[in-house]
Amino acid sequence: EPEVTQTPSHQVTQMGQEVILRCVPISNHLYFYWYRQILGQKVEFLVSFYNNEISEKSEIFDDQFSVERPDGSNFTLKIRSTKLEDSAMYFCASSDRVPGQASYEQYFGPGTRLTVT
Amino acid sequence: AQKVTQAQTEISVVEKEDVTLDCVYETRDTTYYLFWYKQPPSGELVFLIRRNSFDEQNEISGRYSWNFQKSTSSFNFTITASQVVDSAVYFCALHHPGNTPLVFGKGTRLSVIA
Numbered sequence: 001e002p003e004v005t006q007t008p009s010h011q012v013t014q015m016g017q018e019v020i021l022r023c024v025p026i027s028n029h030l031y032f033y034w035y036r037q038i039l040g041q042k043v044e045f046l047v048s049f050y051n052n053e054i055s056e057k058s059e060i061f062d063d064q065f066s067v068e069r070p071d072g073s074n075f076t077l078k079i080r081s082t083k084l085e086d087s088a089m090y091f092c093a094s095s096d097r098v099p100g101q102a103s104y105e106q107y108f109g110p111g112t113r114l115t116v117t
Numbered sequence: 118a119q120k121v122t123q124a125q126t127e128i129s130v131v132e133k134e135d136v137t138l139d140c141v142y143e144t145r146d147t148t149y150y151l152f153w154y155k156q157p158p159s160g161e162l163v164f165l166i167r168r169n170s171f172d173e174q175n176e177i178s179g180r181y182s183w184n185f186q187k188s189t190s191s192f193n194f195t196i197t198a199s200q201v202v203d204s205a206v207y208f209c210a211l212h213h214p215g216n217t218p219l220v221f222g223k224g225t226r227l228s229v230i231a
Contacts, residue, residue, distance in 0.1 A: 041223070042208070043221040048217075091162060104212075108161070110161040111160050
């Protein structure tokens with residue numbers, strides 16, 4: 001069964017450094033998302049991406065964040081200058097329309113745990 | 118406004134007990150979808166169920182069952198005869214049609230004690 005993959009599974013970085021989190025969405029999906037989960041808290045939406053541009057972003061997704069689809073398979077989240085409070089689990093998701101329904105089924109990757117020291 | 122409330126932060130039960138996890142949602146839309154996800158200690162999100170707003174039939178899958186009541190905007194999840202492997206954080210989520218983000222509740226941490 002196709003799945004969303006994310007690398008690395010765990011990333012440790014120093015405050016102020018740039019990090020790039022990588023995701024490979026399901027191959028025929030057209031919609032891509034990043035979510036964040038600070039330890040012990042709920043999963044929060046960061047950004048959605050379609051047709052090579054951002055469709056929607058939350059207030060969390062400030063100028064420190066950017067997303068890119070550099071080739072036909074990868075979808076990346078870049079944090080330009082990490083802060084301690086960026087420590088979280090980052091989930092990538094991709095979706096496609098459920099046949100016969102208005103729902104877009106989102107499939108989640110296993111997550112990347114980012115630790116900023 | 119779209120909101121999902123899981124009032125139970127933590128629940129602890131003894132193995133073989135039944136347990137119900139509550140989920141209450143708010144939305145102005147008439148078409149929406151509700152989800153439950155399980156997050157085991159390893160951290161991934163495991164999809165459990167999706168239910169659309171037009172289908173109020175309760176669903177049973179093995180030891181899991183879901184009770185959807187539009188009148189009270191609730192979508193509760195019951196685990197029958199709980200097992201230690203059910204220990205996890207469970208999230209309820211709301212989704213509107215289209216390319217829109219999921220709105221998650223804060224989750225309920227379930228601990229099943231042997």
